[in-house]
Amino acid sequence: MFDSVPSTLVPENWPFSLECLPQPAYMVGGAVRDGILGRTREYWDLDFVIPSDAVQVARAIAQRYKAGFVLLDSERRIARVVFPDATADFAQQEGESLETDLYRRDYTINAIAYNPHSQEIIDPLHGCDDLQLGLLRMISPSNLQDDPLRLLRAYRQAAQLGFIIETNTQNTIRALASQISQVAAERVRVEIGYLLANSQGTPGITQAAEDGLLTAFFKHATPESFRKLAAVDQVASILAQHYAQLDRELQQSVRDTVKTTWLSIAKLACLVHPNPSVAEIELQELTYSRAEIRAVITALRLSPQLKLAHTLREQYFLFQEAGIVLPATIVLALVNDNLVEPISGTNPLRVYAPLISRYLNPDDLVAHPTQLVSGKNLMIALNIPASPVVGKLLTEIAVAQAEGKVSTPEEAIEWARQIISQLIDIF
Structure with missing residues (x-):
């Protein structure tokens, strides 16, 4: 298949020296596969098989390079060394x-090995042939049964590589699909995350659902759910053409510690029950983080309200409630309003354009209010104690500022003075 060993496999590119490995030792798995395909990686994820003393070898490498060491499985003797830009x-x-x-x-x-000492490729199962054909072919049904997550992983790997799942393999996956329920939810969530991460994964997760692999996890998903999932990618593409900054925000992670992007949040919202309370339970069972669950729930709850926010006051409260979830909320609203295939003559994007423009303008006081006065300022100027009234006054000042009724601290305090009697009556 190739005349020489791909440069991405040569030890000079590793985060540690070849002399640290005993003879024999073999690199296996995705790094070998991707190296043969010529796929580059920003972050190295290396796997090695060693006939004996694997944990001791890993510990010695970690100590030599002052890298992190994690014992992954003491029984099967698997350990990980964590470098700044790689894991091994x-x-x-x-x-x-x-x-x-x-x-x-x-x-x-994934069953191709590379011996770095001899620069030999070992391929007893003819994986290189399947790489050339672009096929994902199982080794045996029993291997898939040994770890049923491998059933779902087929769709993720096919999506990432642009491969086709071989017919017999897909038929076997369908026959074994019910066994996926034996897998821990957090492991399933990781595979789903890969499939939701970009548009290439959408056909894969849709096919996985059709083959019975998602029923146990997304109990309320319907064919319409997956139509919407594809529409999210199309809506995102349309938005990217008009709003580059919004597109960049949709690609960002919900949090630094969470790899889920805002676009993935919009996709998740398509797969769960439209009732936020029911959706919350689904996402908790799949072990999503609080931040991810809160984002999906917010998008579900607010997306129908976006087009109803006509006044500046309504828009102010909408922006306050949506916060950083607004980009995902807009995508979901556009999907629900059929931006891709508008039913009426009105382009839904025009309906949401004013809100998008406000959100993208850091100086817009409706979307991004600035505080004219603090609660302490109000308490001193109006001679009032700390109470819920102070918070309400600050909110009313912010709304008045968005509406252009006040623009200075003095005007803000005077505005508060005029309405304080009404608020005291309320509280």
Whole structure:
């Protein structure tokens, strides 16, 4: 398949020296597959199989390079070394030979090994042929049953590589689909996250659902849910043409510690029940973080309200409630309003354009209010104690500022003075 070993596999590109590895030692898995395909990675994720003392080898490398060390599985003797720009997993060889180990893996394209000492590619299952054909082919049904997450992983890997799942393999996955319910929800969530991360994953997650792999996790998803999922990608593409900044925000993560993007939040909202309370339970069962759940719930709750916010006051409260979830909320609203295939002659994007423009303008006081006075300022100027009234006054001042009724601290205090008697009556 190739005349020389791909440059991405040569030890000079590793985060540690080849001399740290015993002989024999083998690189396996995705790094070998991607190296053969010529796929580059920003972050190295290396896997090695070592006939003996794998954990000791990993610990020695970690100590030499002052890298992190994690014992992943003491029984199977698997350890990880964490470098600034890479991780390297070291696993004890399963079985009496490397070939036995490779025959226990999921798909042929992941059962290719590379011996860095001899620069030899070991491919007993003809994975290189399947790489050339663009096929994801199982090694055996029993291997998939050993870890049913491998059933879902097929769709993720096919999406990432642009491959097709081989017919017999797909039929086997369909037959074994019910076994996916045995897998821990957090492991399933990770695979779903990969499929939601970009438009290439949408056909994959849709096919996975059709093949029965998602029923146990998204109980309320329907064919319409997956039509909307595809529409999210189309809406995002349209928005990118008109609002580059909004597109960049949609690609950002919900939080630094959470890899889910705002666009993924809009997609998740398509897959769960439209009732926020029911959706919250679904997402909790899938072990999503509080930030992710809150974002989906906010998008579900507010997306129908966007086009109803006509006055500046209504828009102010909408922006306050949506906060950083607004980009995902807009995408979901546009999907629900059929931006891709408008039913009426009105382009839904025009309806939301004013809100988008306000959100993208950092100086817009409706979307991004600035505080003219503090609560302490009000308490001193109006001689009032700390109470809910102070918070209400600050809100009314912000609304008045957005409406152009006040613009200075003095005007803000005078405005508060005029309405304080009404608020005291209310509270």
